[in-house]
Amino acid sequence: MNAIAETMRLTLSAAIAASGEARACTERLAGRTLAFESMEQRFVVHFEAGAVRVETEGGEADATVRGSPGAVFGALAGSGSETAAVLGDTAVFEDFRASFRPHVKLPPVVERFAEDAGDAARTGVQAARSAFEGFANTAKDYLSAWPGREDAELAELRAAVQALTERVERLEKQARGESEGESKES
DSSP, X not given: OOHHHHHHXXXXXXXXXXXXXXXXXXXXXXXXXXXXXXXXXXXXXXXXXXXXXXXXXXXXXXXXXXXXXXXXXXXXXXXXXXXXXXEEOHHHHHXXXXXXXXXXXXXXXXXXXXXXXXXXXXXXHHHHHHHHHXXXXXXXXXXXXXXXXXXXXXHHHHHHHHHHHHHHHHHHHHHHHHHHHHHHHO
């Protein structure tokens, strides 16, 4: 089991042991699932009467909280400057948050790390985009210097530039779609 998933399970189990409200929540949500997705990490909480199980893999969840690490932590805490998307049965997430939030305290250093990790990911995406755009512009300049030349090497270079351009466009659409979806659904 992933160390973060095990830490999450232990934290939630301690809340269940300490709180009748958290225990009652597991009974209400028995058989339901809640996923947390951030930076290509996925954790799925499976509710059982009086217990939880946390996995890093799993199929469709009843509810999913998706966003940057800071946004996901902010959604759990009911605060934060970023917003996370809550997809699916939002009542599952709301019940979980209301029942567990008072008992799940993250150290400030963990919250700061999550915010910094989100900032670093956004900076990395921008740097990759800039590099792809620079490569595409250089390649276009190179190609335009030889108008009409049609050899295998040039065709291969054109195909590579086109593939990179399409990938950048897909990444931009995903980034826009996620941030638009987060703000609309929160």
